Amino acid sequence: MAGAIRGELNPSQLKVLKDALKSLELTPAKRRRLLWRLAKYGLVAAAKRNVRNQQTPDGVAWQKRKTKRKGKMLRNMPKLIRVREMPEIDAVRLYLSGGSYRNGQREVPAGTVGYAQQNGMTATISARQSASSSGQTGPATLRQAKRLRKAGFKVRSGKRWKTPGFKEIQEKVSAAQAGLLIRKLEGTPAKKTWTVTLPAREFLGIGEDDFMKALARQLQAIGFGWDVNAQDM
Secondary structure, eight states: OOOEEESSSOOOHHHHHHHHHHHHHOHHHHHHHHHHHHHHIIIIIIHHHHHTBBOOOSSSSSSOOOSSOOOTTTTTTTGGGGEEEEETTEEEEEOOOOEEEEEETTOOOOHHHHHHHHOOOEEEHHHHHHHHHHTSBBBBBBBHHHHHTTTTOOEEEEOOOEOOOOHHHHHHHHHHHHHHHHHHHHHHOOSSHHHHHHOOOOOSOOOOOHHHHHHHHHHHHHSSSSTOGGOOO
């Protein structure tokens, strides 16, 4: 029976794998070992490479962040990929586990985060949800402090009014208060809902050439087809 691998193989790669498993006289144990090694050293390794290069399996650069935040995107995601053997259906499964992701007080599974990053998503956020997830019970952020100063925020100091420093604003103004003050000083109406779009940043997957090389390499690793070359597959 031809095996199947659950992951981000495209249809043509899956066909090559099925044809190889069907044509080669592999024992069930070697077939399972090949699937596991191809997932571990082929797909997982490719995911790490995609994140390192910040591009899709086909070599297309990911869309950059719109914020000023620096550093590589999704750098921890490949560390969460797990490989599970499924001998009852002659397959292996890739899934994400761990990560300690949260949305406010609620835990978010790594698989949910990974799916959103892989495929992109659009969500409508309410002001209440935003306040809950952003932890606005804490002090004003540095970004809020900068906006308050720029908007002309002042505090009374004796009989005079002064422009407080960033540190003083963060010590005396909460994040929720800062948000309200910013809207009033800038004259912007409070939004009740808004739409957030997360662009797809495909990290799970493997290019055609890399897949053929990985398949040939793992066939050699299990002691079958020592003379198999990627170009011969």
